[in-house]
Amino acid sequence: MREKILVGGYTKRESKGIYSFDLDIAKEELSNLTEVAHIQNATYFALDKAKQHLYTCAADENGGGIAALSYKRGKTELLNYVTSVGAPLCYVAVDNDRGFVYGANYHLGEIRVYKIQKNGSLTLTDTVKHEGEGSKVHPGQERPHVHYTDLTPDGRLVTCDLGTDEITVYDVVGEEGKLSLVSLYRMPAGTGVRHLTFHPNGKIAYAIGEFSSTVTVLSYNEEKGRFAALETISTLPVDFEGTKSASALRLSSDGAFLYASNRGHNSIAIYSVSPLGTKITLEDIVKTEGDTPRDFNFNSTEDFIIVAHQDSDNISLFRRNRKTGMLTLKQKDFYSPEGTCILPTL
Numbered sequence: 001m002r003e004k005i006l007v008g009g010y011t012k013r014e015s016k017g018i019y020s021f022d023l024d025i026a027k028e029e030l031s032n033l034t035e036v037a038h039i040q041n042a043t044y045f046a047l048d049k050a051k052q053h054l055y056t057c058a059a060d061e062n063g064g065g066i067a068a069l070s071y072k073r074g075k076t077e078l079l080n081y082v083t084s085v086g087a088p089l090c091y092v093a094v095d096n097d098r099g100f101v102y103g104a105n106y107h108l109g110e111i112r113v114y115k116i117q118k119n120g121s122l123t124l125t126d127t128v129k130h131e132g133e134g135s136k137v138h139p140g141q142e143r144p145h146v147h148y149t150d151l152t153p154d155g156r157l158v159t160c161d162l163g164t165d166e167i168t169v170y171d172v173v174g175e176e177g178k179l180s181l182v183s184l185y186r187m188p189a190g191t192g193v194r195h196l197t198f199h200p201n202g203k204i205a206y207a208i209g210e211f212s213s214t215v216t217v218l219s220y221n222e223e224k225g226r227f228a229a230l231e232t233i234s235t236l237p238v239d240f241e242g243t244k245s246a247s248a249l250r251l252s253s254d255g256a257f258l259y260a261s262n263r264g265h266n267s268i269a270i271y272s273v274s275p276l277g278t279k280i281t282l283e284d285i286v287k288t289e290g291d292t293p294r295d296f297n298f299n300s301t302e303d304f305i306i307v308a309h310q311d312s313d314n315i316s317l318f319r320r321n322r323k324t325g326m327l328t329l330k331q332k333d334f335y336s337p338e339g340t341c342i343l344p345t346l
Helices: none
Strands: 002-009 017-024 029-038 045-047 053-060 063-072 075-084 091-095 100-105 110-116 122-129 146-151 157-161 166-173 178-186 193-198 204-209 214-221 226-234 245-251 257-263 267-273 280-287 295-298 304-308 314-320 327-335 339-344
Touching (some): 002 304, 029 314, 029 327, 045 091, 045 339, 053 091, 063 100, 100 146, 166 193, 193 245, 204 245, 257 295, 280 327
Parallel strands (some): 091 146
Antiparallel strands (some): 002 017, 002 339, 017 029, 045 053, 110 122, 204 214, 245 257, 304 314
């Protein structure tokens, strides 16, 4: 069996945008890197539920924003750009039930809501800008920097602001998807909260701190739309003294194992998760065999983890033991330039 995986990233050196490659399940091997979309700065993207449309961070001659593409049988066709003066988005999520796409703009500190049109193209319907100053503990925290915006299990929108160390929850209102503030939770100053993922029970979430290199376990009150911290665990060895720059966070679909990547240390931390999701235990830290593992993801069966390295232009493949959560390196030299996003297509 072969599975198609998408990879995208910056286009500052050799990359042209979005590529696909094959994962051979039987051979435990990656092959056949193929360009599927020439998109500038396609650093993060998402498919709709039907796997027929691809929405990606993008830039064109008008500035930065998002691009919508059709996706059929592994090929893409550009539908439209929605861009303006400034940098592209850094995160994209699809709301299949309500027909929206949400984007995080790191540089402008904004959340953007796009309405999906009948042909899959996008129209901007709302923009919310985070105002004020940042935490100012680390460079990059002088002002708001929204790095993540995605859905909660109960259908609200949650954002992570790396600059202000805040997790914010919004209601999505009406046919235009206007955002209405529900709650704001402030992480410890200097955390650099970057991404968040939910436990299958919908009552627990995990947030990764880029600057603190930590994972924080959070309770989520659906009735009030509020978060509260339960515990915080490091993503790094105790004796590590190098650059702290945690990035991606993934939870297995059974809620049993949590994985977090470390740039600088170039590794993935593996945590076991308690049955209710309220406690995590660091079980291992595995080197990813490349520089700057900005993103990684499971394949469709979660038997493998695929790691993109932004600065060494390689992808590593790990076999995942579903019972223990442990990772075994299978391949480390598969060429892919400037990779920052990995997405399975099945």
